[in-house]
Amino acid sequence: MSAPADNAVRAGVGAPRRARIAERTLRTDRWWVPPLLTTLGLATFVIYATVRAFVRTAYWVPEYHYLTPFYSPCVSTSCVPGSSHLGHWFGEFPAWLPLGVLVLPFLLGFRLTCYYYRKAYYRSVWLSPPACAVAEPHGKYTGETRLPLIVQNVHRYFFYVAAIVSVLNTYDAVVSFHGSTGGFGFGLGNIIIVGNVVMLWAYTISCHSCRHITGGRLKHFSRHPVRYWMWTQVTKLNNRHMLLAWITLGTLVLTDLYVMLVSSGAIADPRFVN
Template sequence: MRTTSPEAGAGRAAIAARTLRTDRWWIPPLTTAVGLIAWITYATVRVFMQKDYFVADYHYLTPFYSPCISNGCVPESAHFGTFLPDVWWLPYAALTLPFLLLFRMTCYYYRKAYYRAFWFSPPACAVAEPHAKYTGETRFPLIGQNLHRYFFYAAVLISLINTYDAIKAFETGDGEFGIGLGNLVLLVNVVALWAYTASCHSCRSIIGGRLNHFSQHPVRYKLWGWVTRLNGKHMQLAWLTLGTLALTDFYIMAVSAGWFSDPRIIN
């Protein structure tokens, strides 16, 4: 009978290789990095262009400029007034964009995405990371990830503003009701944003947390079940909304710049 001393099994196996995986484990983090860099580049350029963000004939306002609160905003696009100075380095929607950025950056899925894609912490499962030590989210700046639940509240408010913009777009420049392809694009984007926001882990915790008996709270239990199903698609919704945001902005930019006309269904 073979016996092993307690000391023999202590610690990790001494493996010199970074990983024993033979598959192309580096493709997912590489794809994630390329996708995020492409989106951030596009969004940054558009935010600082300060033009082609509003279609006055149909009240189409891109979400990248909502709410438009700069003194340089087209008056019809400023649904909540203007009070920011008009300078090139300050986005027209500077009040809300930082909160949206912080909500996305502290999102549980996005943490995994950019931790792996940019910091290699770790780059993939069963692949050693290059860092000598690991402190998790206990020190600055990563301790700020714990504020995610508060950025969630800001994201809900901003989603309400985007919903208002989508509803406002059903009013043409003449004050009449109308529907065009742009309205459908805005609606799809708003629905996707609400789905992503509702799928947030913080939302699930707020709805179903601090309850000892679900049977005594049937409404919250029902809502918790819906949010839980959405939560299972959180990663897909995170990427979907990046796509709908870019598509919505590009469509409104193209119509505003006169590249093509908005196909009208009604008026």
């Protein structure tokens, strides 16, 4: 059979090799539950993160130097005093521009092009396909060869930026060990912030691109023992990439929510030292 003129492959219920049945699927179980839950989970995070990125309130706790990751780095003169750990690189931002705009688009790109997230939203949001033995509703498939999906091919470069942002988050975590009266301080907020940074590092370096960078092009592992060891460690994390992808969505929301509650005075930060 010759390929269609537009080089697209017929798919879904119109696929040439699909059994000639009227039903979309013969499955009788609730196959639609996993894609539904995935859609709800992703939508919840996107809505929460979008609102928090634009509200510009309760993102900094001056007493303990807690900064939410959604606003790091805060490098505009629009940032509240003390929250600009790296100084002011820009002047006032208009109200419609998030204060974390310097890195948020790259982090969004890193997540959107992530191999796991592609699988997640392709199957749940795009329904391509929604489940095993369930035909997708689309009439053709062009792969990741055209806009907008061709952007998926730059995932490696988003990984580089995400690694730099993880360094910035680590710096924020170190700065957060600040006491209310100066010097070293340690509270519940530090545990949450550090825990989030650890999970973000685990998710970032478990990336498939990181695995390929460390040892994907080596032909003789025995000649590169250091890179082989790095590759094996990244591979162990890569096996849990899906789990880490979801955990980090939760830790990001938890960290931001905690900073917001402490900053707004809704709760007090339990202190262990200073």
